[in-house]
Amino acid sequence: MAEHSNLPASPDAGGHDEAAHGALDYGTRDERGRFILPLEEHHQRITDVDPRAAKRAERQVAWLFVAGAACFAGAVAAFVGFSSHELIHVPMLGNVSASNFWLGTLIGLGSFFLGAAAIHWARRLMPGDEAVDYRHSLRGDEDSRASAIEQFKRGAAESGFLSRPLVRRTMLGAMALFPLPLVVLLADLGPAPKEKLRHTMWGDKPATRIINQGSGELVRPEHLAVGGLINAIPEGLEKVEEEAGTQNERAKSSIILVRMNPSEIKAQQGQGWDYQGILAYSKICTHVGCPISLYQQRTHALLCPCHQSTFDLSDAGRVVFGPAARHMPQLRIGVDSEGYLVSLGDFAEPVGPSFWERG
Amino acid sequence: MANISGSSRRRPYAGAVLLLAALTTTGAAYAVTTSAIVSPKSAAASAEQIELGKRLFTEGCSSCHGLAGQGGSSGPSLIGVGAAAVDFQVGTGRMPMAQADTQAMRKPPVYNQEQIDALAAYVASFGAGPGVPDPSQYDFSNANVARGGEIYRLNCSQCHNYAGKGGALSDGKYAPSVMKATPKQIYEAMITGPQGMPVFSDAQIPAKDKQDIIAYIDYLQNAPDPGGAALGRLGPVTETVFMFTAAIGAVIAVTIWIGAKSR
DSSP states (O other): OOOGSSSOOSSSSSSSSHHHHTTTOOOOOOOTTTTOOOOOOOOOOHHHHHHHHHHHEEEEEEEEHHHHHHHHHHHHHHHHHHHHEEEETTTEEEEEEEHHHHHHHHHHHHHHHHHHHHHHHHHHSSOOOOOOOOOSSSSHHHHHHHHHHHHHHHHHHHTTTTTOOHHHHHHHHHHHHHHHHHHGGGGGGGOOOTTTGGGGGGSSSSSEEEEEEOOOBBBOGGGSSSEEEEEEEETTHHHHHHHHTHHHHHHOHHHEEEEOGGOOOBBBBBBBBBBBTTEEEEOOOOOOOBBBBBEEEETTTEEOTOOOEEEEBTTTTTTEESSSOOOOEEOOEEEOSSSSEEEOOSSSSSOOOOOGGGG | OOOHHHHHHHHHHHHHHHHHHHHHHHHHHOOOOOOOOOOOOOOOOEEEEEEHHHHHHHHHHHHHHHHTOOOOTBBBTTTTHHHHHHHHHHHHTOOSSSSSSSSSSOOOOOOOOOHHHHHHHHHHHTTTTOOOTTTTOOOOOOOOHHHHHHHHHHHTHHHHHHSOOEEEEEETTTEEEOTTOHHHHHHHHHHHOTTTTTTTTTTSOOHHHHHHHHHHHOOOOOOOOTSSOGGGGHHHHHHHHHHIIIIIIHHOOOOOOOOHHHO
16 A cells, blocks of 8 residues: 555554454554554665766765865955956846856855755765654653653742742732833824825915926916826925925825816816816825826826726726726816916815725 | 666766856856947928828828828827827837737838938928927937936836836836937927827926936936846846746756755
8 A cells, every 4th residue: 555655653543443444554563553664675876886986976076066166266356356347248137247247156156066066975975775764752751741840840839939929919010011011102103194184285275386396387288288297286385395394295285287188078076177178186096095197198097007096087087997996086277367377276085095084 | 776877877967067067158258239229310391302201191101090191090180290290100110000009019110211201291291290309409418317317207207117118008008118219209209299198398398307308218228237137127026037937946956956866
């Protein structure tokens, strides 16, 4: 029964019932009741029988060690020989640092030769006899078990844990208070954001001018060609950031401006929220808040690179694909008396990903 | 005892030596210089040029874009796209398209520069649009690479990747790699907004900033990878694929060697 020959050796498990039914035979046991595992017939290697082959293997191992040593010496030479700025062209790798390349190649090859020599040595020259090494039983013998219990009891008595209740109780009390500071530290996770997630800088004034984030200049409608895109922020954002010392406001108020032919706009979140085909949408994905401006002017699709949520900016920022659950919030825009693009009030809803209290 | 012949005894060892020899020779470096692409000069429009352009347009473009460039079911209108759009689309081989597809791919141009100039002049005569930029417009010799990187990361990197390698968009479309784009083509792409790309007119990104962007892309195109194989500069994706296939594969091979019975 070759397929059963690898079952674990166990002196007391099974065997009898099967033997009684005469169905299975697990093989012979030794004097302690453990199965004697059948070993494959021992094949002698060529190096076991042919001294010349053994000598050859010995030389091969030695050569591998020599090759390893040569590589390590070469690595030192490469470190000395190449300046760290020198570049070489290596096929498939491109222009890489000569020093890095040779150090890595030679140290890697050298380590490989070292390991290969050790394995070759073990496989060819070290004893090749098969042997079975049985697991010993996990249960200790009776003497050591009794001795362990005895030591434990003596330790309890000598420490006075039972006879000195004052020490015992104060210790337990101290241990009970140990987790308390860790719980108190959780208070630093706050303060709660309260209304902060519901408002952006765009609502601070009745009309906030819009700044081209790239050029830092105020945006005028004539700046934006049909099919164009501008990454924009509210005027005064940098001052707010400097005072707050954070970029939190930027994370909420970043927008993109796109311009399309007014006849292509199918729907908006409010009547006339565009200005002559210029639409302003939040730049923050409503799924988990990645900033997105992968806008394809032909299809008006705004794609989030993080999880492929896609919004149709010609159709009120509707989700057309992906995990986002809500449309992209639109910002109502117009122009002021000097002809600059301005936002007319805040977003009508919180921007960015959903949160518990959003409703 | 098995009959052991000399050849069967040496073969596994010889294979290992061969592999090591191959690895060592691959590691030994040799330098290959690549030649730079030189873009031809453009010429001014003339009556003969428009005439040649009309002939080429009727033969090669009108089946999709219409005889008067008015567009049709298989191709958009070309009225008002301007000469820059033609120079970009035909100069990068995207037009004419080999077959109707989600997106026109970059391929070797079908027309020579003279023919492209003629086509551009003819299409520009349909209606005003961005003209082919003058070499001084995309000259980046005095540009600021660092600022170009900033503007690139703000306006370009979300689609074209931080290292200019391009990336996937929706519905099988993609933003192409900019590694082969010439300064002129980069400028034309920005002012015309080819295919799904938004338009970045000189009012949105001033010409000076465009030159900075071009300088940054030129840097990306020529920057070496001192740290070793760039693996497409795609970051953890290709690096993980490499580790899982090549590196773990090598570990498995060595493990099999260690575990194999020695003869």
